[in-house]
Amino acid sequence: MAFLPHGAAHGLADSPSTPLVDAVATSPAEIPPPGQDDNGPATGRTDGSAATTVMLCGAYLLDRSRAHPLLDDLPEVIHLPARVGRHPGLRAAVDLLGGELEQPRSGSDAMLPALLDVLLLHILRAWFDEQSADAATGWAAALRDPAVAAGLRAIHSDPGRQWTVAELAARGGLSRAAFARRFAALVGQPPQAYLTWWRMTLATRLLREGDATLAAVARKVGYTSEFAFAHAFKREYGTAPVGFRRSASGRT
Known part of the structure; x- marks a missing residue:
């Protein structure tokens, strides 16, 4: 899985030395069966066996005028290698999305946007989980901090409530002053x-x-x-x- 949070121009190849060529988008129904490409038998691997690769690509349209500050902390490229047993939620989201695209069924129009949202959340969760607790800064540190994370959950779950800093601090088990200082340092602005x-x-x-x-x-x-x-x-x-x-x- 590769995710480019800032929309940087990019190319994808098996090696940095491989010249880039334009890719042609193909719908799942048009993908040739294993062992065959558009011109007949596949010629993928040096041992003569078939090699089929399916790339699942997508994009998110974000309102840059109100982008969440969390996105500013993300690198240009997030790479999450597909290791067995690692990030099972992310793998499950990709499998569900791929299956829905390969065999559309009733309700797919509603299912696909929901799965894309779930996929994005799993990507962000996986990346934050891989950050070292000692090296984490900004939002990665804020989400790891029990007191600040508790305050953020309270705000996000009930934004219409008339929250006071003291109430948010109580959620995190800190004094008002200590919570306000920690929140501002990690989130980048005071709680209110x-x-x-x-x-x-x-x-x-x-x-x-x-x-x-x-x-x-x-x-x-x-x-x-x-x-x-x-x-x-x-x-x-x-x-x-x-x-x-x-x-x-x-x-x-």
């Missing part, structure tokens, strides 16, 4: 600033993808009034929620 950032990120998603009223969106992301939500949203984005929704939907 991250909470606001996360709420606004969720708000843009709700405004772009749904038709909930502004009052409903405000309640979901933790604002007691539509006016307070609109004020916070405009301070963050420079535009009112109504204008953002119209722009996102292409309406005038």
